[in-house]
Amino acid sequence: MLWSVDELKSRLQDPKLVLMDMRPPEAYANDHIPGARSFDIFGISLIDTRPEALDAFLWMIEHLIQAKGVNSDSTVVVYDDIAGMRSARLFWFLEFFGHDDVHMLNGGFNAWQAAGLPVTQEAAVPKGGNFKMKPRPERIATAEDVRVRLNSPSAVIVDTRSDAEYTGQLVRSRRGGAIPGAVHLEWTNNLNEKGFFKSADELTKMYAEKNIGPEKEVIPHCQGAYRSAHTYLALRLLGYPKVRNYLGSWGEWGNRLDLPIEHPAKP
Structure with a gap:
């Protein structure tokens, strides 16, 4: 799932490699890894996971992935500045869409530069690919999936947002607050100070301390x-078998007045 800079360097000429630069276009234009394709989809989000809206949104994402030249047999590697959230989101999309050969560059572009490896300003213009989604329902959570699991002892909802968002001090939807019973663990805790994923031992200990175990169905949201x-x-790296990303997240939950919320006093 994670590739080192050395592994990417050794595979850079592989004709099946599709290297996705998830950073803003300005960063891509300044310098990027040779052969990388700019794919900034930050901000393209869904705030309604009911069936009709969800189906239309997923069709759009499939089309965008095809347009970047992804084929059914492509080896896709994603990166941003660090082992960050932009590349993680495309990693999740591709796993959810049934594409197993997807990887993240650990440490991101910063690690590539730190290793003294070549960069370029030459843009790659891909031909469209034949990628077709084969959705795995067990990898995604909708608002209804979350709602029916509130207070379930076999499931845990993980709030990966900032302290201020979790407590409702920072409001980014119609309502501030948290999903009732959610466990708060900000996503940045997955990384070390250099922007690499922490070791498996460190991650295992951190999630165990929050009672987020592999025996549970884990639903992270932001x-x-x-x-x-x-x-x-991070949880897939640890081998957790039941992890579902809540695609609508607080952008949906906080805007829907029919869904319950709470206001935690402390993060």
Whole structure:
């Protein structure tokens, strides 16, 4: 799931490699890894996971992935500045869409530069690919999936947002607060100070201390399913078998007055 800079360097000429630069276009234009394709979909979010809206949104994401030249047999590697949330979200999309050969560059572009490896300003213009989604329902959570699991001892909802968002001090939807019973663990805790994922031992200990175990169904969320995708990947790295990213996240939950919320006093 994670590739080191050395592994990417050794595979850079692989004709099946599709390298996705998830950073803003300005960063891509300044410098990027040779052969990378700019794919900034930050801000393209869904705030209604009811069936009709969800189906239309997923069709759009499938089309965008096809347009970047992804084929059914492509090896896709995603990166941003660090092992970050932008690349984690595309990692999750591809796993959810049934594409197993997807990886994240651990440490991101910063690690590539720190290793003294070549960069370029030459843009890659791909031909459209034949990628087709084969959704795995067990990898995604809708608002209804979350609602029916409130207070379930076999499931845990993980709030990956900031302290201020969790407590409702920072309001980014019609309502501030948290999903009732959610366990708060901000996504940045998955990383070390250099922007690499922490070791498996460190991650295992951290999640165990929050009673987020592999025997449970784990549903991370944030505001738009970027930060929660990062926690999804962290748990996948640990071998958790039942992890579902809540795609609508607080952008949906906080805006829907029919869904319950709470206001935690402390993060």
